[in-house]
Amino acid sequence: AQTVTQSQPEMSVQEAETVTLSCTYDTSENNYYLFWYKQPPSRQMILVIRQEAYKQQNATENRFSVNFQKAAKSFSLKISDSQLGDTAMYFCAFKSNFGNEKLTFGTGTRLTIIP
Amino acid sequence: EPEVTQTPSHQVTQMGQEVILRCVPISNHLYFYWYRQILGQKVEFLVSFYNNEISEKSEIFDDQFSVERPDGSNFTLKIRSTKLEDSAMYFCASRRGTGRNEKLFFGSGTQLSVL
Numbered sequence: 015a016q017t018v019t020q021s022q023p024e025m026s027v028q029e030a031e032t033v034t035l036s037c038t039y040d041t042s043e044n045n046y047y048l049f050w051y052k053q054p055p056s057r058q059m060i061l062v063i064r065q066e067a068y069k070q071q072n073a074t075e076n077r078f079s080v081n082f083q084k085a086a087k088s089f090s091l092k093i094s095d096s097q098l099g100d101t102a103m104y105f106c107a108f109k110s111n112f113g114n115e116k117l118t119f120g121t122g123t124r125l126t127i128i129p
Numbered sequence: 130e131p132e133v134t135q136t137p138s139h140q141v142t143q144m145g146q147e148v149i150l151r152c153v154p155i156s157n158h159l160y161f162y163w164y165r166q167i168l169g170q171k172v173e174f175l176v177s178f179y180n181n182e183i184s185e186k187s188e189i190f191d192d193q194f195s196v197e198r199p200d201g202s203n204f205t206l207k208i209r210s211t212k213l214e215d216s217a218m219y220f221c222a223s224r225r226g227t228g229r230n231e232k233l234f235f236g237s238g239t240q241l242s243v244l
Binding site: 058 | 218
């Protein structure tokens, strides 16, 4: 079974700074998908960014980028020029490429952007 | 952007009572999911549903739980006899297909409190 580990329960950073959230995972599969979801105080789950394991290039979405290290099974999220609206819980998630569609989530990192 | 709609946003019930949580997935979506998040814990997969049947369920999804798509638009989660430990935020999610670029959309959740 896959597991996802987020070792930083809480982080805080000054507005406009850059912050990196860590995520590691464990799987025996070679092809899979990784995601970062944002959960603001409204508690809705919002997809931030996704990475396909067969792609070597790191995904980027505007101020959000990932550092995907497949051999190390590491998938960190970098937020550049952080904004107050980035304050949220961030969950890393794994999805197998084989049939089942479920997401396996980590325990989350609570990120606070300080004005 | 289209949204997954969940009602009610909050539900309070007595232990042993039946509850039905309602979701309206995005109209052209074919794959439906329920996840739950106990306060302070990670999001956990409950069940996936496609073509009017369960395609996968987790250990949490025991005989007390059932899902239904009664009328082609709603997707419901029923808990027959609620327990205190069923208190959680329940998220509905849907996706159009299972292709590589298909995105999973989450609703805003129903906070269930069992007293």
